[in-house]
Each structure stands twice: as structure tokens, then as C-alpha cells.
């Protein structure tokens with residue numbers, strides 16, 4: 001690393017110190033709520049108190065609280081009577097804000113099963129229904145924000161949370177098995193375990209939509225962590241908004257991996273399009289003919305450096321000027337002017353500049369996507385022999401907004417096009433000074449590559465090998481913002497770890513864009529094959545991952561902590577339609593309320609659903625989700641608005657949520673009302689429709705009412 005002037009160094013050190021203390025203060029402030037999680041007593045009589053953070057007595061250094069993520073805290077989560085890990089008793093503490101509200105003690109000694117002071121009977125911890133603290137957590141009314149599960153993490157969840165950072169981990173689990181909760185706890189764990197590395201490189205969390213991000217937004221801060229960036233597929237590329245919608249068929253087609261090749265062809269078509277000849281009409285000189293062979297030559301030279309399209313423009317310009325000079329020499333003989341003077345002279349000619357722009361235009365990725373899907377000629381060349389129906393779904397007016405499925409294409413094009421060389425040239429000198437600092441960081445990231453023990457293939461495809469120098473190019477120098485803030489605005493940021501929720505919906509093109517952000521493929525993907533609704537095709541993790549992630553491992557979560565058994569039994573009828581061989585889902589609790597199924601005429605579906613929503617609001621103190629097909633949302637807007645107005649007048653938060661099954665993915669509500677419109681015969685209902693119903697039926701934590709026109713739900 002190059003030396004820097006000492007005052008600048010001091011400034012950097014001071015900034016780092018301020019940032020460190022600010023983070024510590026923030027961590028302490030957050031941790032005061034529910035600080036003590038509980039503790040264990042070991043066979044040797046050692047008492048370990050486990051906390052949201054670790055704390056020591058400043059006077060004598062005595063350890064007062066062990067951070068839940070420390071290795072010695074692990075038996076607090078994993079010990080069972082059959083696998084005690086040296087633990088004799090465990091205490092779990094339930095708190096509300098700063099007040100302890102319950103204490104659950106249990107003995108793990110097999111011959112000592114029974115109640116300790118008012119707590120739960122100690123059974124095998126593999127049976128969650130024996131855990132008072134867990135049941136209390138599951139029964140609590142839900143709010144608009146998800147809570148962390150730091151006090152009650154279960155054994156199978158703990159294994160996933162602490163799984164090593166290297167490589168790609170897939171977590172498959174049915175609805176409510178804690179995939180989201182576990183993924184976020186894992187982010188907090190990795191930030192603790194690899195603090196040095198991840199505080200600088202940041203963790204990227206990808207969720208399906210903004211509502212979902214809002215729902216999970218408090219979890220990491222409540223665990224004292226802020227080195228994470230939360231995005232949806234539609235906000236992955238900074239500064240590009242994807243708010244428009246399109247058909248699932250169109251979106252699925254754009255997600256295919258071979259689109260990357262099509263985009264490469266699209267860009268190549270802008271590089272000296274095939275033509276017999278071009279006539280250059282320079283100011284004050286006679287026209288000059290540039291024949292097809294010459295044009296092919298300059299195209300070859302332009303491409304020969306292997307640079308991205310925009311970055312290669314200077315090379316193309318140079319090649320074209322060389323040819324122009326050659327023709328001039330041949331026609332007029334040699335001149336007294338130096339070559340570089342002649343080049344500069346020609347380059348300023350408007351006719352030459354026009355030719356540069358015509359033969360090798362500087363391109364913007366968003367504009368290329370707009371052109372591609374609105375210009376039938378360009379479209380047909382990029383996607384030849386496309387089915388007429390699909391072609392109709394994909395072509396759209398130029399002013400149509402971008403959709404989330406366009407974003408990985410914009411990202412791909414940004415890579416293929418590279419930066420505009422002109423402003424880049426001006427910024428290059430400034431960047432060079434800061435680059436030395438970033439090189440050190442880049443080396444750190446590359447150390448992770450080594451850690452990942454990755455082989456050449458693993459790193460080579462589809463993202464090219466990254467060197468310390470190219471990585472350093474991608475990181476901004478310290479500019480007063482936190483690494484997370486900088487990452488958020490930098491499309492080329494390389495993250496230390498990527499976490500993807502609802503990962504079954506990730507398209508191959510999106511996965512490619514995510515790998516670009518984390519070439520080490522240090523990723524955690526959580527999802528459920530049975531909740532895949534993008535197409536009717538069956539979803540497999542191998543199908544998504546194998547082409548781009550040669551080595552990945554899978555863990556399964558098996559217990560539903562959200563949906564009571566009574567409701568899951570109804571949902572299991574739908575699960576069998578999706579996968580007749582699926583194992584019976586198991587719920588942590590059976591619940592107190594039988595699900596209700598009402599049958600109505602099609603004409604009364606909206607009205608009855610609205611009434612059921614009002615009833616659910618009256619019965620429950622917590623949140624109510626009304627899940628209906630898009631066509632019915634208008635009819636339900638009244639009850640939604642009325643509740644929102646009532647809540648606003650009372651100064652409380654609105655409790656009613658309204659949306660489609662796709663909108664409801666990943667969310668949960670105390671009571672849920674599902675409106676099911678008229679359906680074809682069960683055998684004619686598509687796979688994606690069954691999966692949407694399955695998503696909808698598995699959102700409640702307490703009560704479910706189904707209002708259906710036919711009898712699809714039985």
C-alpha cells in the first residue's frame with residue numbers, strides 16, 4: 001500500500017475511530033431491549049449468561065454476558081436431554097423492552113424431567129411444544145415488523161445460522177419454518193464471526209418486494225448490526241427504478257440464462273454493422289469511400305482488446321483514423337504534418353464524428369433495454385424464431401417502464417458496455433490516488449476467495465476472474481459514508497456475503513447478477529420449492545444452481561413455527577396437489593381456532609370477503625391479512641381504507657393488509673382471510689395456482705377464514 005500524507009492518515013484513523021464508537025453506541029442502545037436471553041449451568045457448575053451482546057465488568061474484566069454468537073453460547077441453543085453438550089439446566093428469559101416478563105427453567109438431566117420454578121417441563125428439545133419460551137414467542141400478536149428469534153433459536157436452525165461462510169448454502173423449508181428468521185440471524189452471526197471482513201465488504205440481503213423489506217427491516221438493527229444492504233430484484237441496480245409490471249411468461253423468458261448470449265449479440269450489432277460500404281464526406285474535401293473489407297478490419301481492431309463496448313470506443317476510433325490516413329496517403333501522397341496532428345485534425349471533422357457515433361455509438365444499458373423490447377427489427381434479430389405469442393408478450397412501447405425482470409438485463413448490459421470512456425478518463429487521475437487504499441481491501445476480498453477453496457472453474461464462469469487490481473477499481477475510497485451506504489450506490493460493489501430470501505423465485509439471470517456481486521459465491525439462499533409461482537414448471541434447486549454454482553450444499557428446515565397444526569391440515573390438501581409425495585408438514589403448535597371455509601356464489605365473493613375481514617378484525621387484536629386475486633382487490637379497497645382511517649383517527653397502526661398471494665409471500669398475519677374465485681375442475685388447476693393458494697393458506701399465526709366460490713379448498 002502506498003504511503004499517504006500523515007494528516008490524511010490521521011483523518012482516516014479518526015474517522016475510523018468515530019465510526020467504531022458510533023457503531024458500539026448504537027449496538028449498546030439497541031441491545032438494552034431484551035438484553036438477557038437466559039443461560040445454562042454446566043455439569044461442572046459453571047453458569048453462563050447469554051445476552052444479545054457480550055459485556056464484561058469494566059473494573060475486574062469479569063464476563064457478565066456472553067454474546068449469543070460466541071462458540072461457548074452454542075449449547076444454550078443446541079442442548080437437549082439426549083444431546084446435553086455438558087449442560088445440566090437451561091434458563092430462557094422472555095422480555096418486553098427492558099422488563100423481564102417470564103423465566104422458563106428446565107433440567108436437561110433425563111432422570112430429572114419435571115418442572116423447575118414455574119417454567120416448562122423439560123422434554124426432548126426436538127419437540128418444540130415442550131418449550132414455554134418458544135410457545136410464548138409464537139403466540140404473541142404480530143406487528144408490521146418481524147422480530148428476531150435470538151432467544152429461542154432451535155437446534156436445526158442453529159446449525160444453519162452457524163454454518164461456515166464459504167460457498168453457497170441452500171436452505172429448503174416449508175412455510176413458516178423460520179427461513180427468513182434464520183437467514184437474518186445468520187447474517188448477524190456472520191457479521192460477528194467475520195467482523196473484520198464483512199464490516200468493510202457488507203452483506204447483501206435480497207427480498208422479494210419493498211413491503212417484505214419493510215417487514216424484515218428491524219431484525220438486523222435489533223441485533224445491533226448495520227453492515228447490510230437490503231434490496232429487491234427491482235432495486236438491485238442503483239439509480240434504475242423498475243416499477244412496471246409484465247406477464248409471468250414474459251418475466252420468465254427474460255430470466256433465462258441464454259439471454260446473456262442474446263445481449264452479447266445485441267451489443268455486437270452496434271459495433272460497425274455489416275454494410276457494403278460507407279461514404280465519408282469530410283468538410284472541404286472530396287468524399288472518401290470506406291469499403292466493406294475496411295469496415296470489417298476496423299471492427300476487428302475495435303474488438304481486439306477484449307474491452308467492454310464503450311471502453312473499446314477509443315480503440316475503434318484509432319483504427320478508423322488509421323484507415324482514413326492510409327486512404328489519404330494513397331490519394332494525395334505524403335504530407336508534412338505529423339501523424340498525431342493529422343489524426344487530431346480528422347477526429348474533429350463533424351463528418352468523422354458522425355461516423356464514429358454511427359459505427360460505434362456510446363450506449364446506455366437502460367436505453368438498450370428500452371430499444372430492444374420496443375424495436376421489432378432489433379428484437380427479432382436478438383431473439384430469432386420466437387413463438388409469436390411470446391413475441392407479443394415481450395414487445396412493448398418504448399415509453400413502457402422497466403420491470404424487475406429487466407434489471408438483471410440492465411446489469412448484464414452495464415457489464416458488456418462498460419463505462420463511457422470520456423468522463424472516466426477525467427476521473428481516472430483522481431481515482432488513482434485513492435486506489436492504493438482500496439487495493440488492501442481488495443486483497444482482503446480475494447483472501448475470501450482463497451478461503452472458499454474454490455477451484456478455477458468455480459470462479460471462472462460466468463463472471464470473469466477478479467484480480468486485486470480490478471476489485472480495487474470497484475471500491476470507492478473512504479468518503480465519510482459507511483461501507484453499507486457506499487455499497488448501496490455502487491453497482492459494482494463486491495459484497496462479502498449475499499443472502500436471498502424467497503430464493504425459489506430467483507431467475508438464472510438474477511442469480512448471475514448476484515454472483516457478479518459476490519464472485520466467491522459466499523451465499524445463503526433460503527426458499528421453498530413448493531412456493532415457486534413464477535411458472536407452472538416444477539422447481540428444483542439443482543435446476544437453478546448447477547449451471548452457475550458448481551458446488552453448493554443444502555440444509556432443510558422441517559418444523560412450521562407460524563401456522564398452527566389445525567390450519568396446516570387444511571393446507572396439506574393443497575400441498576398434495578402440488579406434490580403428492582410431500583411429507584406431512586409438522587407444526588410447533590396445534591392452535592386454538594379451527595379454520596373456517598365458507599362457500600359463496602361468485603357474485604357475493606367480494607362482499608362476503610369484506611364481511612369476513614371485518615369479523616377477523618373484531619376477533620383478533622393483531623394483524624389481519626386479506627389475500628385475494630388481483631381482480632377482487634378493488635372491491636375490497638373500501639374495507640381497507642375504512643380500517644386505515646379508523647386507525648389513523650385512534651393514533652394506532654393500521655392492522656389490515658390487502659394483497660394478492662404473490663404480494664403475501666414471506667409475510668404473516670394473526671388472522672387471514674383468503675378469497676378463492678371460481679376455479680376449473682381440480683385436475684385443470686395449474687401448478688402455479690395451487691402454489692399461490694398454498695402460500696395464502698399458510699400466512700396465519702392464529703386464525704384462517706377461506707371464502708371460496710367452488711370447492712377447491714377442502
Ligand SMILES: Nc1ncnc2c1ncn2[C@@H]1O[C@H](COP(=O)(O)OP(=O)(O)OP(=O)(O)O)[C@@H](O)[C@H]1O
Nearest residue numbers: 149152153154175176177178179180181561562666
Ligand atoms: N426459533 C424460533 N423462535 C421463535 N419464533 C420463530 C422461530 N423460528 C421461526 N419463528 C417465527 O415463525 C414465523 C415464521 O418464520 P419465517 O417467516 O422466518 O418463516 P419462513 O420459513 O420464511 O416462511 P415462508 O416460507 O412462509 O415465508 C416468524 O414469526 C418467526 O419469527
